[in-house]
Amino acid sequence: MARTVDLVVVGGGAMGLATAWQAAVRGHDVVLLERFERGHHHGASHGTTRNLNIAYDDGEYVDLVARARTLWDELAVVTDTPLLDLVGVVNHGRPDMLRRMRELHAERGVDSEFVAPGDAGRRWTGLRFETDVLWVPDSGRIRAADALAAFERVATELGAEVRWSTPVTGIEIEGDDRARVVTADEEYLAPRVVVTAGAWTEGLVGGLARLPRLVVTQEQPAHFRVTDDDAVWPGFNHRPDPDGGDDAWWYGPVYGMLTPGEGVKAGWHRTGPVTDPDARSYLPEPVQFEALRRYAREWLPGVDAETADPISCTYTSTDTEDFVLDRVGPLVVGAGFSGHGFKFTPLVGELLVDLVEDGEVPARFRQLGSA
Known part of the structure; x- marks a missing residue:
C-alpha cells in the first residue's frame, strides 16, 4: 500500500534539502528521496566552498541575493553553524x-x-x-558542505524524513492534487511533488511537463x-x-x-x-x-x-541562465540553476514551498508548460 504524505521532494542536493527545511518549518509532512548516498560527488552540490557574490547587472537578481542572504543568516542562527565567510x-x-x-x-x-x-x-x-x-x-564565501549538513539537520529535527540511496523509478500524475512517486521498495502518494534533481530533471519529468531546454x-x-x-x-x-x-x-x-x-x-x-x-x-x-x-x-x-x-x-x-521554478498540477520543478544558483539556495527552498502552497514566484522563473 502506498504511503500518504503532504509532500515528496525528489533530489537531495542543496535545493532539495533547502526545500525540505522550508517545508518542515511550515509544518508539512515531507519525505525527501535521493538516489545517491550522502556526500556523493555525482551532481552539482558537493564541494567545500561557493562564492556569495552580490554583483549582478540585473536588479531583480541583486534583490534576490539580498533575500537569500537573510535566510543564510537565519539558517546559521538556528543551526548554530557558521556558514558565510565575509571575505568580500x-x-x-x-x-x-x-x-x-x-x-x-x-x-x-x-x-x-x-x-x-x-x-x-x-x-x-x-x-x-x-x-x-x-x-x-559584504560578500564572500559560502561553506557549501557545512550548509548541506545544516539544511539536513534542521529539516530532520523538524520532522522531515531524508532517505539517501533511494532512487525514484517513476512519478505518475493522478490528478490536479495527487501524484504517485515510486521507488524500488515503496510508493508515496502526495498532493505535491517537488523535483530538484539537477542533471536528471529531464529524465524524471520530461514526459510530465514541458521544460525549457536544459543543457x-x-x-x-x-x-x-x-x-x-x-x-x-x-x-x-x-x-x-x-x-x-x-x-x-x-x-x-x-x-x-x-x-x-x-x-x-x-x-x-x-x-x-x-x-x-x-x-x-x-x-x-x-x-x-x-x-x-x-x-x-x-x-x-x-x-x-x-x-x-x-x-x-x-x-x-537554461539558455537565459534564469532558473526554472514553476508548477504544473501537483508537480513543482526547481531546475536550471546554470552555475550561479548556490548562493540562492535557501531562497529557492522558500520559493518552491511557496509554489507547493499555491503561491507565486518571480515571473521570469515560470518556465514550465503542460505536457
Missing part, C-alpha cells in the same frame, strides 16, 4: 558591466566601490588586475596551491572583454575563491562539454584544463599554476 568579492573585466552593477548597488544601498587596478594589486597580491575593480565587501555540462574547475602566504584572498569574478583581443583565448568568465586547506579554486563558468550525467568521465577536458592553467599563470600570481587539482561537477543550464 572582487569583480574585474568588462567595465561596462561593472558600471551597471555599481549603479544597481547605489540604487539599493549595497556597499561597493571601485578600486584602481594598481591599488587592487597591492591590496590583493595573489591576483592581477588591469582594469578598475568592483569591490563588494547538462561537465564543468572542471581546479584547486591551485597557494604560494603567497601573505596574500589576502577575496572571492573573485573576472569577465573577458568582448572587444579585447588579449582575451580571445579565454573560454568564458572565470570565478574563484580560497578554499581553506585545499588551495585557491578557479574555473571557467559554464563552458564544459555537454555530458550525460550517467556516463561522465569525471576527467577534465584537456584543452580547457590547460587554458585554465594558463589563466592561473597570467592572472593568479599567488598560486602555483602547475599544481592544478581538478574538480568535476555538473551544471544544468
